[in-house]
Amino acid sequence: MSHKACYTNPGAGVKRPRNDTGNKLTVVLGAQWGDEGKGKVVDLLATESDIICRCQGGNNAGHTVVVDGKEYDFHLLPSGIINSKALSVIGNGVVIHLPGLFEEAEKNEKKGLKDWEKRLIISDRAHIDDFKNTFLRLFDFHQAVDGLQEVQRQAQEGKNIGTTKKGIGPTYSSKASRTGLRICDLLADFKDFSMRFKNLAQQYQAMFPTLEVDVDGQLKKLKEYAERIRPMVRDGVYFMYDAINGPPKKILVEGANAALLDIDFGTYPFVTSSNCTVGGVCTGLGIPPLNIGDVYGVVKAYTTRVGIGAFPTEQLNEVGELLQTRGHEVGVTTGRKRRCGWLDLVILRYANMINGFTAFALTKLDILDVMDEIKVGVSYKLNGKKIPYFPANMDVLQKVEVEYEKLPGWKSDTSTCRKWEDLPVKAQNYIRFVEIHVGVPIKWVGVGKARESMIQLF
Numbered sequence: 001m002s003h004k005a006c007y008t009n010p011g012a013g014v015k016r017p018r019n020d021t022g023n024k025l026t027v028v029l030g031a032q033w034g035d036e037g038k039g040k041v042v043d044l045l046a047t048e049s050d051i052i053c054r055c056q057g058g059n060n061a062g063h064t065v066v067v068d069g070k071e072y073d074f075h076l077l078p079s080g081i082i083n084s085k086a087l088s089v090i091g092n093g094v095v096i097h098l099p100g101l102f103e104e105a106e107k108n109e110k111k112g113l114k115d116w117e118k119r120l121i122i123s124d125r126a127h128i129d130d131f132k133n134t135f136l137r138l139f140d141f142h143q144a145v146d147g148l149q150e151v152q153r154q155a156q157e158g159k160n161i162g163t164t165k166k167g168i169g170p171t172y173s174s175k176a177s178r179t180g181l182r183i184c185d186l187l188a189d190f191k192d193f194s195m196r197f198k199n200l201a202q203q204y205q206a207m208f209p210t211l212e213v214d215v216d217g218q219l220k221k222l223k224e225y226a227e228r229i230r231p232m233v234r235d236g237v238y239f240m241y242d243a244i245n246g247p248p249k250k251i252l253v254e255g256a257n258a259a260l261l262d263i264d265f266g267t268y269p270f271v272t273s274s275n276c277t278v279g280g281v282c283t284g285l286g287i288p289p290l291n292i293g294d295v296y297g298v299v300k301a302y303t304t305r306v307g308i309g310a311f312p313t314e315q316l317n318e319v320g321e322l323l324q325t326r327g328h329e330v331g332v333t334t335g336r337k338r339r340c341g342w343l344d345l346v347i348l349r350y351a352n353m354i355n356g357f358t359a360f361a362l363t364k365l366d367i368l369d370v371m372d373e374i375k376v377g378v379s380y381k382l383n384g385k386k387i388p389y390f391p392a393n394m395d396v397l398q399k400v401e402v403e404y405e406k407l408p409g410w411k412s413d414t415s416t417c418r419k420w421e422d423l424p425v426k427a428q429n430y431i432r433f434v435e436i437h438v439g440v441p442i443k444w445v446g447v448g449k450a451r452e453s454m455i456q457l458f
């Protein structure tokens with residue numbers, strides 16, 4: 001560029017104001033260890049949204065949405081897909097297991113889901129996790145059996161050991177190591193795709209010689225899937241740009257997993273392989289941060305955690321058992337009981353430091369209805385000194401001493417409450433206590449499974 005051209009460029013040498021125009025995305029994120037009831041909050045907001053997006057994770061996550069007495073299960077599809085007037089987007093940050101996508105859709109079709117194929121947009125930059133899942137299942141299976149006793153023993157001793165999670169990690173690993181295959185590759189030259197797929201299979205077979213992969217069979221299936229998804233695939237970045245900068249639209253992002261499962265901010269190594277905090281929305285959809293609007297955190301009225309690892313407010317007693325049974329705290333895919341404990345405000349403050357929540361949705365308040373007394377973890381002490389942060393290291397987190405505040409239980413049924421005034425005063429006090437001690441307002445309170453049992457406070 002000549003000097004002249006540079007000086008005549010109207011933008012040169014002038015600080016450009018940040019562009020604060022366009023539609024803003026509303027984001028729903030888990031604020032604890034997952035299973036907070038995000039599905040219900042998303043469903044509530046999805047009914048008035050034009051576009052509903054997933055930006056990270058794969059079919060390892062799961063949302064349950066109850067509409068008209070029917071329970072829908074979503075793993076990869078945005079749960080807003082039940083809104084027949086909206087478009088649903090699977091963003092580039094998601095990893096897609098194609099057989100899983102169709103299986104899930106068919107299962108929900110039997111319950112009444114219609115025409116989902118016409119409403120689904122898939123980013124061409126999303127990674128495919130078909131092959132890796134095959135690999136993973138075998139790998140996990142062997143690991144699980146071999147290591148089972150050791151895992152149990154060490155878990156009982158409270159030590160930190162390797163994860164037992166099944167998931168989508170290998171796909172994200174391939175993405176990071178630049179050997180991954182994306183939707184755009186599947187839809188381009190299939191010969192080229194087949195070659196890259198074979199290379200990937202060979203790499204895995206070199207690592208795990210006993211692994212048998214039916215490469216031709218898999219490729220045949222992938223070719224069929226390619227044609228089925230072709231009409232749904234778009235350039236994800238341009239689709240979002242257009243949605244943000246076009247006519248006014250309500251755009252919703254449903255987070256999968258939760259803050260403490262985030263690959264960077266979660267209780268590493270017991271985390272998922274993507275960013276499930278707010279940054280993942282930008283990278284997983286390709287949108288500017290200024291277009292992020294309200295960020296809602298979903299919080300269960302107590303705490304649960306799946307699998308092993310530090311859990312400061314865990315209750316290994318009748319309180320934990322009561323929360324587990326009343327709350328039906330059982331893993332959807334594993335069938336394992338979830339560990340349960342009191343609400344931990346240190347965790348919520350930490351999640352808020354990262355996500356900057358606009359408001360919380362407090363779910364499953366009804367599960368606490370029978371408690372005489374409710375405790376809330378308000379701070380952590382380490383070697384007798386209060387700490388203002390959430391420890392990164394698992395051994396340190398094991399050692400923290402939780403300071404609790406005791407609140408009286410309300411001892412009455414809240415499941416039929418539909419407005420703030422219907423709630424017992426002691427339940428209202430519990431809600432206010434959380435708001436004040438975390439510094440985030442509570443916008444919704446959940447008192448049951450159904451859509452109607454979500455009380456809106458403002």
Ligand code: GDP
Pocket residue numbers: 030034035036037038039040062063064065066363364365366367445446447448449450
């Ligand atoms: P997610 O993984 O965070 O989306 O959690 P799910 O959507 O799977 O929700 C966990 C379970 O809690 C589901 O069975 C929901 O129906 C149920 N649930 C959600 N909110 C409430 C609530 O306020 N009260 C009760 N009793 N159950 C709820």
